[in-house]
Amino acid sequence: MTILHNALLDGKAVDIIIDGNMIQSIGEPRTTDTSAVDCTGLSIFPGLMNMHSHAPMTLFRGLGDDQPLDVWLHDYIWPAEQQLTDQLVYEGTLKACHEMIASGTTFFNDMYFRLPAIARAVEDSKMHARLGYNIFGDAEELDRSDVVELLMHPSARVEYSIAPHSIYTVSPTGLRRCADMCQRLHLPMHIHMSETQREVDDCIATHGCRPWELLDRLGILDQLGDSIIAAHCLHLSDHEIELIGRHGITCVHCPNSNLKLGSGFRFPMTELADAGARVMLGTDGAASSNNLDMIEVMKISALLQKGWRMDPTSTPAAAILNMATGGRSIAPRQRADLFLAPVKSLSDLVYASHGESVAMTIIDGQTVYRK
């Protein structure tokens, strides 16, 4: 049993009693228990969810900055990835987990290779994660029994998804195979969608329709519906927004990566939410976003919406925190995944803080980080 004493919850001082990995109760500050954790001056928030990452890529932080996208991929990132080993992937992921924990993130939704090494780092870090098995081409890996075996055995900390990289690197056959396997194993699909205008143009040239129309035509939207998690979703037609919304898909906005790679900036946040989509936030890998700071992502997301819409009332702080936490709250019977920061208000957290501001992070009721 852990008691968080005198923490600020929505500006009100409370004691929070955690039993095992769950919040048991929240009440007036009164404890005189000397083992209670003194949280005076700290506000408490639900742990942040980084919904699009490539954790091992912390190894490539700063590699090929300021280069054109194709040079960055061909001359920097892909050659570097050829050098990876299980040990490096483990170390890179552990580094990523420590960076995320120290900045208030308690869960991440990843996409990469060498999942057993990544899973080992997640377990060691005590975070929660969903690891996407990255698929290219025709998805032949899904015929391998060891792959299917891996995907069928989540742990208390590590779940899995199937992660076809994109519609331009996975064939229609591969996409269909991924969808069927998702359905068979009851796994989400994690995919990059509509990241660049070129992806859209090439899709129209190759398939005669836009990327989301291709997924629809392949039957994948009806088949998987709201278990699809799509990163980026920058370049969308009205018809695509309607398709995404109708199927309740999760769209993950990664503003730092989109800006830095010059992919675009007009993420249709309001339009997607109004259509029925679930909007969440992510950092992308540290090779493109340079850090894994979800507090920074909250600020840049809110500022960017206000900026390109030229509307200061767009995307207020409470809305952006909802997107960064999946709408979770600090309440009894919720899992005790949370963080504390020395701020007086939500505004100070979103607009005046950074990951470095976080004072304490708790996952499954355990204090995994303390400044």
Place this chain on the structure above:
Amino acid sequence: MTILHNALLDGKAVDIIIDGNMIQSIGEPRTTDTSAVDCTGLSIFPGLMNMHSHAPMTLFRGLGDDQPLDVWLHDYIWPAEQQLTDQLVYEGTLKACHEMIASGTTFFNDMYFRLPAIARAVEDSKMHARLGYNIFGDAEELDRSDVVELLMHPSARVEYSIAPHSIYTVSPTGLRRCADMCQRLHLPMHIHMSETQREVDDCIATHGCRPWELLDRLGILDQLGDSIIAAHCLHLSDHEIELIGRHGITCVHCPNSNLKLGSGFRFPMTELADAGARVMLGTDGAASSNNLDMIEVMKISALLQKGWRMDPTSTPAAAILNMATGGRSIAPRQRADLFLAPVKSLSDLVYASHGESVAMTIIDGQTVYRK
């Protein structure tokens, strides 16, 4: 004499010897002097220059977030400013100075009221600043002998400028008076220019020309030339960019404020620089930008240029550091205003750090901040 031992300068380990307030020499790390400051693992950079701020407004951080611009001003900021006293302005400025020093900023270019109280806080904080005397209407204050007296007596730490608020709050008569006084006292002019589309539209409706054309018509550009420092400069015609460039004016980009207030985002950084303008960076006041973190401003400036131009090669890290430091360098006979951070590269400073990352700040050769 201070010795900074084993600091990284452009990735190379050096010893830096500071004599008084100046860098005396830079050489190979060799000191065995036990009084030397061990800078192992820290990179060294010129102190950041925050070229547009309203320091006392740290008192209003978070006030009226997410509100429309006119509501924010009329219902929140202006009533709050009515409550200010010299003591509050002193305290707000001191808070601002401490926040800036702790995030690597060694100089700020301010604009506000109650300058003696602000000057006192600057002296106490040991920063350097140029304080702009804020002018509205017809600039009658400039007839007051106490105002002229103040402006004529800078100190080693505090210089002054005359700061007509904008072309829509200062009359043409007032603007002319400000310009004449700037010329007479050899002071720069600090002004908000072209911040919103509405400012441009109203100027055209009232004066029949755009804001910079108005300053030109009033003779102010020819009169003051490169001693004009203009904040924002978001909404510019080609003709205005040519005017600004030809007169060598300093344009201060404040991306956080511009985004948060919904003023716009297409700051013509390259176009202004190509035309001959000097581009620098600022936070604006903490009421609109919520913090005074110039490292964050560097990142958001670089990302925003890459983003709206859809060009990842735009505004590389070295260019943005130049804008944030006024092109200064760490070299002998330079004033010892600098900061150190635990980063391995400039990329890590610009793209992966925040103000909180700063480990040490030195102003006039004195260590004014140490984490």
